[in-house]
Amino acid sequence: MAILVTGGAGYIGSHTVMYLREQNEEVVVLDNLTKGHEQAVVDVPFYKGDLTDGKVIDQIFEDHSIDSVIHFAASSLVGESVTNPLEYYRNNVAGSHALVSKLVEHGVKHIVFSSTAATYGNPERTPIEESDVTAPTNPYGETKLAIEKMLRWCDDAYGLKSVSLRYFNAAGADPEGRIGEDHDPESHLIPIVLQAALGQREQVSIFGDDYDTKDGTCVRDYIHVLDLAQAHYLALKKMKETNESGVYNLGNGKGFTVKEVIETCRSVTGKTIEAEVAPRRAGDPATLIASSSKAINELGWNPVYPELSQIVAHAWSWHQNNPKGYGDNE
Ligand SMILES: NC(=O)c1ccc[n+]([C@@H]2O[C@H](COP(=O)([O-])OP(=O)(O)OC[C@H]3O[C@@H](n4cnc5c(N)ncnc54)[C@H](O)[C@@H]3O)[C@@H](O)[C@H]2O)c1
Numbered sequence: 001m002a003i004l005v006t007g008g009a010g011y012i013g014s015h016t017v018m019y020l021r022e023q024n025e026e027v028v029v030l031d032n033l034t035k036g037h038e039q040a041v042v043d044v045p046f047y048k049g050d051l052t053d054g055k056v057i058d059q060i061f062e063d064h065s066i067d068s069v070i071h072f073a074a075s076s077l078v079g080e081s082v083t084n085p086l087e088y089y090r091n092n093v094a095g096s097h098a099l100v101s102k103l104v105e106h107g108v109k110h111i112v113f114s115s116t117a118a119t120y121g122n123p124e125r126t127p128i129e130e131s132d133v134t135a136p137t138n139p140y141g142e143t144k145l146a147i148e149k150m151l152r153w154c155d156d157a158y159g160l161k162s163v164s165l166r167y168f169n170a171a172g173a174d175p176e177g178r179i180g181e182d183h184d185p186e187s188h189l190i191p192i193v194l195q196a197a198l199g200q201r202e203q204v205s206i207f208g209d210d211y212d213t214k215d216g217t218c219v220r221d222y223i224h225v226l227d228l229a230q231a232h233y234l235a236l237k238k239m240k241e242t243n244e245s246g247v248y249n250l251g252n253g254k255g256f257t258v259k260e261v262i263e264t265c266r267s268v269t270g271k272t273i274e275a276e277v278a279p280r281r282a283g284d285p286a287t288l289i290a291s292s293s294k295a296i297n298e299l300g301w302n303p304v305y306p307e308l309s310q311i312v313a314h315a316w317s318w319h320q321n322n323p324k325g326y327g328d329n330e
């Protein structure tokens with residue numbers, strides 16, 4: 001039986017596919033390549049297509065015995081979602097609706113869904129637990145929460161079991177350097193700071209230094225992309241064993257300010273990195289830090305690379321060796 005991975009040519013998807021292959025799982029990837037890279041999909045059948053393309057999805061089910069799905073494909077940028085909410089409702093909500101309709105039609109019973117810390121909004125307390133209030137401060141988080149809720153109703157109605165994994169900030173790269181993060185344009189903090197270290201940018205803009213945090217800049221919980229991959233594998237396995245749906249946070253439980261991240265990048269790379277304070281970015285909560293006790297206790301999740309310096313070092317190695325990302329190989 002095979003796992004269908006949507007968005008498997010993207011950053012987190014490609015690392016998860018690689019991890020699943022290392023566990024000897026059979027995997028098939030569906031990705032429309034709006035953001036992903038075909039070179040990131042190694043050693044598995046790849047279908048170029050959209051979540052809404054029922055014909056491609058039917059073809060995948062004809063060609064392979066799919067019994068479960070990991071659904072990464074989405075638009076996922078906080079700032080962009082504030083300026084273009086309709087695109088987020090189209091691609092995330094309508095796209096997931098189309099996909100899940102097809103999965104129900106084909107009798108799939110298990111799906112793991114990429115949710116996000118952005119479902120919480122400005123949390124009432126940290127570390128955040130799964131039962132805490134969800135009140136997104138941006139359309140991106142709203143669309144992810146809507147999909148989580150849709151999946152819960154699909155469990156009741158069709159017996160489609162789902163696990164929503166609310167990741168905090170994914171970062172790092174395959175320690176062996178085979179794949180890494182390549183977004184164009186890049187908007188995530190760590191790769192941007194590393195591009196500055198490579199001399200590809202003159203400086204880093206710090207989006208706001210007047211938040212209620214220890215140095216005024218936003219606090220995030222950075223989690224290694226391969227530790228996320230491990231969690232998907234464990235979540236799927238557990239769901240198949242217990243036939244129960246669930247929601248889990250995935251983070252390291254430690255928060256770093258934007259300034260601390262830049263400082264860590266300076267120390268890992270040994271480079272001078274210029275930074276300048278800029279206005280706040282719309283939609284950003286001040287602080288997001290996970291409690292991942294539930295994933296650790298119930299899934300047996302055991303992050304292998306919890307240190308920020310290690311996460312940055314793996315990302316740095318990828319960016320140094322692939323300064324143009326996958327563009328080097330195109
Ligand atoms: N990066 C993070 O820190 C983070 C944190 C929390 C949650 N997430 C979620 O994890 C998932 C993966 O994030 P990522 O950082 O790897 O993003 P990414 O953009 O690198 O990957 C998403 C992939 O999905 C594909 N895609 C998008 N829309 C599609 C569609 N309609 N049909 C087919 N393919 C489509 C893109 O081409 C891309 O390859 C997303 O759902 C995102 O919301 C990411």
Ligand SMILES: O=c1ccn([C@@H]2O[C@H](COP(=O)(O)OP(=O)(O)O[C@H]3O[C@H](CO)[C@@H](O)[C@H](O)[C@H]3O)[C@@H](O)[C@H]2O)c(=O)[nH]1
Nearest residue numbers: 076078116117118168169187188189205206207218258281
């Ligand atoms: O040039 C930059 C880029 C980012 N930031 C700040 O750095 C922090 C992290 O930003 P970024 O790396 O863009 O991640 P987030 O906006 O926190 O969102 C990521 O993490 C979320 C979970 O917390 C996911 O849901 C999203 O998909 C993913 O993009 C934020 O405070 C940003 O304002 C800057 O100050 N300057």
